[in-house]
Amino acid sequence: MSKFRMHLLVCGGTGCRAAESSLILESLKRELEEKGLGNEVQVIMTGCFGFCEKGPVVKVMPDNTFYVQVKPEDAAVIVAEHVIKGRPVQRLLYVDPKSKEHVPDSKHMGFYRKQIRIALRNCGFINPENIDEYIAREGYAALGKCISELTPADVIDSIKKSGLRGRGGAGFPTGLKWEIASKNKADQKYVVCNADEGDPGAFMDRSVLEGDPHSILEAMAICGYAIGASKGLIYIRAEYPLAIQRLKIALGQAREYGLLGKNIFGSDFSFDIELRYGAGAFVCGEETALIHSMEGMRGEPTNKPPFPAESGFLGKPSNVNNVETFASVPVIISKGWEWFSSIGTEKSKGTKVFALAGKINNVGLIEVPMGTTLREIIFEIGGGIKNGKKFKAVQTGGPSGGCLTEKHLDTPIDFDNLVAAGSMMGSGGMIVMDEDDCMVSIAKFFLEFTVEESCGKCAPCRIGNKRLHELLTHITKGNGTMADLDRLKNMCNVIKDTSLCGLGQTSPNPVLSTLNNFMDEYVAHVTEKRCPAGSCRELMKYSIIVDKCVGCTACARGCPVNAISGERKGPHFIDQEKCIKCGACFEKCKFGAVLIN
Amino acid sequence: MEKLKSLADLKRIREEAKVKLELRVRGDNPEGLVQVKVAMATCGIASGAKPIMDFFVDELDKRGIGAVVTQTGCMGYCYAEPTVEVQLPGQEPVVFGYVDRKKADEIIEKYIKNGELVEGIIPVNYEKID
Numbered sequence: 060m061s062k063f064r065m066h067l068l069v070c071g072g073t074g075c076r077a078a079e080s081s082l083i084l085e086s087l088k089r090e091l092e093e094k095g096l097g098n099e100v101q102v103i104m105t106g107c108f109g110f111c112e113k114g115p116v117v118k119v120m121p122d123n124t125f126y127v128q129v130k131p132e133d134a135a136v137i138v139a140e141h142v143i144k145g146r147p148v149q150r151l152l153y154v155d156p157k158s159k160e161h162v163p164d165s166k167h168m169g170f171y172r173k174q175i176r177i178a179l180r181n182c183g184f185i186n187p188e189n190i191d192e193y194i195a196r197e198g199y200a201a202l203g204k205c206i207s208e209l210t211p212a213d214v215i216d217s218i219k220k221s222g223l224r225g226r227g228g229a230g231f232p233t234g235l236k237w238e239i240a241s242k243n244k245a246d247q248k249y250v251v252c253n254a255d256e257g258d259p260g261a262f263m264d265r266s267v268l269e270g271d272p273h274s275i276l277e278a279m280a281i282c283g284y285a286i287g288a289s290k291g292l293i294y295i296r297a298e299y300p301l302a303i304q305r306l307k308i309a310l311g312q313a314r315e316y317g318l319l320g321k322n323i324f325g326s327d328f329s330f331d332i333e334l335r336y337g338a339g340a341f342v343c344g345e346e347t348a349l350i351h352s353m354e355g356m357r358g359e360p361t362n363k364p365p366f367p368a369e370s371g372f373l374g375k376p377s378n379v380n381n382v383e384t385f386a387s388v389p390v391i392i393s394k395g396w397e398w399f400s401s402i403g404t405e406k407s408k409g410t411k412v413f414a415l416a417g418k419i420n421n422v423g424l425i426e427v428p429m430g431t432t433l434r435e436i437i438f439e440i441g442g443g444i445k446n447g448k449k450f451k452a453v454q455t456g457g458p459s460g461g462c463l464t465e466k467h468l469d470t471p472i473d474f475d476n477l478v479a480a481g482s483m484m485g486s487g488g489m490i491v492m493d494e495d496d497c498m499v500s501i502a503k504f505f506l507e508f509t510v511e512e513s514c515g516k517c518a519p520c521r522i523g524n525k526r527l528h529e530l531l532t533h534i535t536k537g538n539g540t541m542a543d544l545d546r547l548k549n550m551c552n553v554i555k556d557t558s559l560c561g562l563g564q565t566s567p568n569p570v571l572s573t574l575n576n577f578m579d580e581y582v583a584h585v586t587e588k589r590c591p592a593g594s595c596r597e598l599m600k601y602s603i604i605v606d607k608c609v610g611c612t613a614c615a616r617g618c619p620v621n622a623i624s625g626e627r628k629g630p631h632f633i634d635q636e637k638c639i640k641c642g643a644c645f646e647k648c649k650f651g652a653v654l655i656n
Numbered sequence: 657m658e659k660l661k662s663l664a665d666l667k668r669i670r671e672e673a674k675v676k677l678e679l680r681v682r683g684d685n686p687e688g689l690v691q692v693k694v695a696m697a698t699c700g701i702a703s704g705a706k707p708i709m710d711f712f713v714d715e716l717d718k719r720g721i722g723a724v725v726t727q728t729g730c731m732g733y734c735y736a737e738p739t740v741e742v743q744l745p746g747q748e749p750v751v752f753g754y755v756d757r758k759k760a761d762e763i764i765e766k767y768i769k770n771g772e773l774v775e776g777i778i779p780v781n782y783e784k785i786d
Contacts, residue, residue, distance in 0.1 A: 064713045064725060066679055099710075121724045145696040145727025185679060194666065195673035203663045317659030325661045450693030538700075 063101040065142060067434065068118040072107030072269055073262075073301050075115035079131055080104075083115055091142070100142055106270015108183035109424040110170055113153060118183070118256035123164040126151040156420060156442055169421075172375050173440055176426045177410045178226075178263070178386035182270030190312035193273040199318050201392035202277050205284050206326045209392075214285040215241060217576040218388065221396035222408030227253055227344065227381030228459065229561070230407070230474035233388075236308065236378060241286040243376040248288035250279045251379040252304070253349055255293035257341035258457030259508060261488035263412040264382035266424055268295070268302035268381065271386070272309035276332060277317065278385035281392060283330040286378050291332035294349050296339040306334060341458075341512035344486075345560045346371075346379040348514065359514045360560035381486070403429035407473030411484065417453075417491035418445045426538040430471040433463060435574055437491060448493040452576065453571045456485025458512075459565035461572025462498065474542040481572045483565070497594035498577040499584055501570045503531040509566040520563030523554040527570060536597040537588040544581055548574060593655065596640045603644075605630040607652035614644035614653060625630060681723050690723040690768055691749075692716070693741040697730030703737035704756070711760050712740070721768060733778055742767060751778045 069075075069084045087102045108116045113127035117137065124147050133151060133650070140146045152161040152167055165171045176182075185192035192201070205214050219234025240248065247529050252275060256264040268275060279291040309512070310332060313319040318633035321329040343349045343358040345429075350372050361612060371377025387409055391399045400408045407429040413436065414424055420442030428435060433453060444450050452462040455472075461482035461563045474484050492501060506528040515521045528546055533539050551567035551574075556566045574581060583589045590598040601625075603614070610628040615621075622638045625631030633644070645653040660666050660758035682689055694700070694709040709725065716723040733739045736753030742763060752763055753776055766772040 062675075062713070062717060064709070066683075068680070120680045122687065122726045123686070142700075142702070143696070144729060145694070146729040169747045184684075185677070191673040192677060194670050195677040197670070199666060200670070203666055207663055312657070315657040315659070317661070324663060324666070333704065474733060 063099060065100040065122075065317070065523075066120040067100060067102045067137075067142075068105045068120060068183065069102065070108050070114060070116040071104035072108075072111070072182075072266055074107065076301070078115045080115040080129075081135060082131040083117065083129055086131045087117075089136065090138040090219060091222045094138060094143065096103055096138070096142060097567055100344060103186050104188075105184060106187050107179075107266040107424060108165075108427075109174075109179065109266075110165075110168075110421065111424065112420070112422040116183075117151075117465040118165070119147075122147070123166070124161065125168070126164045128151045132523075135146050140381060169442060170423070170440055172424070173431065173435055174426050175410050175428050177390055177399075177402075178267060178383050178412055179270070179426045180390065180426070181274065182266055185271070186565070187270050187272055188308050190273060190309065192315060193271070197393055198273055198389070199277050200282075201389040202280050203324055204392060205281050206324050206328055209485040209594070211241060211285045211287065214281060214392070218285070219391060221391045221399040222403070222406075223384065223387055223391060223399065224407060224474060225487070226383035226387075226411065228456070228483065230242040230484060233380060236368065236380070237282060237285050239366070240288075240376050240378040243369055245376050247290065247373075247375050248286055249375055249377040250282045250286065250288045250289065250291040251346075251350070251367075251377050252279055252293040252344065253341075253344060253355075253379050253381045253387055255337050255344045255349060256296070256298070256299075256382070256486060257344050257512070258459075258486050258488040260490055261414045261457060261486045263424055264486055264528070265299050265302050266297070267382050267386045267412075267467070269305055272302075272305045273313065274389055275306075275382060275385050276309055276313050278388035279331045279332055280319065280323070280390055282378060282380065282385070284328055286376075288376075288378070289329050289331070291330065292335050292353060292372065293332060294335045294337055294343070294353055297336045297341045301570050303334065303336075310334075340514070341508070342560070342562050344631045345562060348560065349379065350377065353372055357514075359516045362559065369571045383487075404471060404473040404476075406475055411472070411487055413487045413489045415441050415489050415491070417489075418448065418493040418496070419443070419491040420445055426624055429473045430454075432469050432471055434468040436472070437468070438490070441448050441491065442451075444491065448495065450491070451494050451496055452492045452501075454482075454490040454497065454501070454505070454569065455488070456483040456565075456568070457488040457490075458508045459483060459561065459568055460485045460488075461568045462492070462501065462576060463572075472503075481575060482568070495592055495594060496588050497535070497579050497592040498573040499531060499535055499592055503528065503535060504575045505569040506531060506566070509562065513562060513566070515561050519554045519557040519558070520559075520627055521564065523550055524563070524566050526550060527567065531570070534584050535590070535595045537584065537595075539585040541582075541585055544574070544578075545587065545595045599640050600635065601633055601638060601640060602654050602656070603631050603633055604652050605655075607650050609650055609652075611649070613649065617643045617647035619643060662696075682722065686724045689744050690716070690721060690745065691743040692723055692725045692726070692747075693728040693743075695729070695731050695733070695737065695739045695741075696727040699730060699734040700737045700739065705738035708738045708740065708755055708757070708760055711757055715761070715764055716768075719764065719769075721764070723768070736778060739778065744768070744771065751780070752776045753778045 117126040224230040350362040615623040
């Protein structure tokens, strides 16, 4: 045969690779070779498909069959059944949780139906280590168009009109940022890509870099052309080894093709990119801290102004954009700003990638038009709450965001609506909570993160967050008072008002939003010494119902601290002083005699 | 790798690379394309369905017809293998039996290119449940 009749796409994202997808790739290749199909069927490693819940994913083209949770040993059956005999392997197909039917292709899966993929357009479709596949998808055509047809001012105008706003969290208009940087005169300017993704649970930047690294290189070059910079820097955390490896491969290929370097496309525009590694500090996502870290100094933020556009890396004008922001740029240039601005809401254009996590059926990476409601994301794309439990809240914006509840489910999500609802877009982490989650503990969890990640420069953030965390711990242990709740609120407002950078200005948000939406839970902890969700261990009390206890001694034998006493065939008792509330007795009792309060 | 000096160079690479990716692009949006399904169960393979499928893959490509060629399991017409189902855009699928290279060539030239029916159609004797 003169060409491949079938492509087997194997997910090579970090999640699927952790589940041995590279072994699947090798096994498939070996099976095909053994059956003499090596030159008929091509096996390709791609970036993330997004449906991480069901990974590793293998997609068969052109049949468009979507296999989930594939194991290396399944390679043989895929080749024998599907490749040779054309029979899809039923047991590897996705089963719709509602209809219980097998769904052969991704188009009919609830997870993909409402998605529009712009930033993730090539993830799960092309081989990220092959520049030709990126070029086949109109890659580097936007850069070519800019250099040959558009002036830098035209490019900035297009980005401005597209309505693209920074995807790193704050939502600052990208075109405006470029314009400011372009107007500052200097002998050297820099384009910086912020790949210091730090929100717990968010991994969209990593997935774009792993699945479509060339889109970022192209966008940075376009930005360089627009603002008059010849150097680009990607600040990426060292804990993203796969993304770094693929970026290095992409940089090498782009330079070989002359798409980076001197005189791109024979013009006088020259641009090249270097990588800068970060050690993984949340505060380095803040642009001034990021720049200091790149300069080899401590990753601490400084006052703005001067903004980086004026005085950034090494004191030169620098334009910092986030990975996902850059990922949309080439498409805006090639398809036109009109197209991009037709998607989304009035003030937030285009799409947003969200990382769905927590108590949700379909954990993964999704991209939806701005204006999609939380209900659509959680219940349609996300497939609803795990184990049929009740939805309680969703935290957007990571540790800087807030929690939204039932009453916000039908709010169209965009930058401004989220802020109005008391949360924020952030980088797009979305952690879903069910009825078993205690909101005081959730606020404490996020505070733990900010306490760790505060750089320590400003007292309100360094000391205040620590005090907030202590108060919350106090409350979850049942030692809080109503006065503590007022104290919490006051302290939150002081920290917000007096911190220098975004980290401190937003870190009290999880506390404030849970106070606003779940005051009754705080009050229950404080006045009744009770955790309504039953999750705060210190507030639980185990006791034995004498009438139900048959004296089998199972609980006493299971207790790790010998807190249970009683005669055989007689009622047993729990010594509250000794009890560590581990729940072992509750699990051991076959007669339902152990009661949890 | 050679350096790309102009947009024409980029275009040349793109056209070459597009061909290799076409299979995936078509598979994503098969509507609007000719869909050919070759029955490749044991009966099909034993009757020579494999070379017929290869023929369709190669020839449709050579003759510049945008098509998606896939396999299917046994359609139940074991007596008439190799069998091939062809679905033209927006039309009901038609199944051809006893397809050899000559018949395959005829299917491409007459049915796929011009919509002219050719000998050897197996009437549909079942209903599909979606």
